[in-house]
Amino acid sequence: xxxxxxxxxxxxxxxxxxxxxxxxxxxxxxxxxxxxxxxxxxxxxxxxxxxxxxxxxxxxxxxxxxxxxxxxxxxxxxxxxxxxxxxxxxxxxxxxxxxxxxxxxxxxxxxxxxxxxxxxxxxxxxxxxxxxxxxxxxxxxxxxxxxxxxxxxxxxxxxxxxxxxxxxxxxxxxxxxxxxxxxxxxxxxxxxxxxxxxxxxxxxxxxxxxxxxxxxxxxxxxxxxxxxxxxxxxx
Numbered sequence: 474x475x476x477x478x479x480x481x482x483x484x485x486x487x488x489x490x491x492x493x494x495x496x497x498x499x500x501x502x503x504x505x506x507x508x509x510x511x512x513x514x515x516x517x518x519x520x521x522x523x524x525x526x527x528x529x530x531x532x533x534x535x536x537x538x539x540x541x542x543x544x545x546x547x548x549x550x551x552x553x554x555x556x557x558x559x560x561x562x563x564x565x566x567x568x569x570x571x572x573x574x575x576x577x578x579x580x581x582x583x584x585x586x587x588x589x590x591x592x593x594x595x596x597x598x599x600x601x602x603x604x605x606x607x608x609x610x611x612x613x614x615x616x617x618x619x620x621x622x623x624x625x626x627x628x629x630x631x632x633x634x635x636x637x638x639x640x641x642x643x644x645x646x647x648x649x650x651x652x653x654x655x656x657x658x659x660x661x662x663x664x665x666x667x668x669x670x671x672x673x674x675x676x677x678x679x680x681x682x683x684x685x686x687x688x689x690x691x692x693x694x695x696x697x698x699x700x701x702x703x704x705x706x707x708x
Contacts, residue, residue: 486515512605544648602661614650623656
């Protein structure tokens with residue numbers, strides 16, 4: 474894991490965006506895995522700003538959504554779908570055929586995970602996976618536990634995860650999560666981990682101990698050969 478300590482959130486976002494842009498310039502049709510939340514928001518703003526200057530840069534970019542809150546409508550303001558559509562997909566002009574996404578309220582959640590698994594097998598692997606670090610050490614919605622799932626799966630959400638700012642202020646309570654699994658994440662050619670905010674200080678300390686355990690899913694990133702990690706100063 475190559476760690477870069479950034480002076481603030483803006484610096485972290487700018488450096489992360491430079492990395493993503495460099496990867497896209499080398500491989501315009503790469504498959505990018507995108508999370509939601511506070512950590513990647515600045516990065517996405519930087520990518521949108523760059524797209525205004527270079528309207529052709531992202532025309533072949535392919536995107537797969539990392540995870541989704543289960544049991545809420547796709548167009549709900551708290552959904553990961555709404556977040557990505559408004560912050561990244563529409564501003565970058567990503568066509569529907571270049572976007573792979575969990576449905577947020579499928580009739581059969583396990584079948585939906587199977588669909589994503591099959592589609593990723595056909596379109597993948599992931600070239601660049603952007604991740605945020607959960608306060609309990611989760612990646613995507615791979616929660617701490619006795620074991621971790623390798624593939625796309627329906628996730629039981631911890632109480633800590635249910636306090637996430639995307640949903641805690643809206644009164645919306647997802648019934649479950651849908652997420653890529655650890656094998657799919659670790660199968661990415663390169664991983665970009667963003668860690669932002671003073672509330673991440675404790676879990677950052679745990680991650681930097683390099684002790685690999687399913688009780689800290691992010692610790693498995695130490696097993697990957699190409700992880701770029703950006704910390705802002707509060708984290």
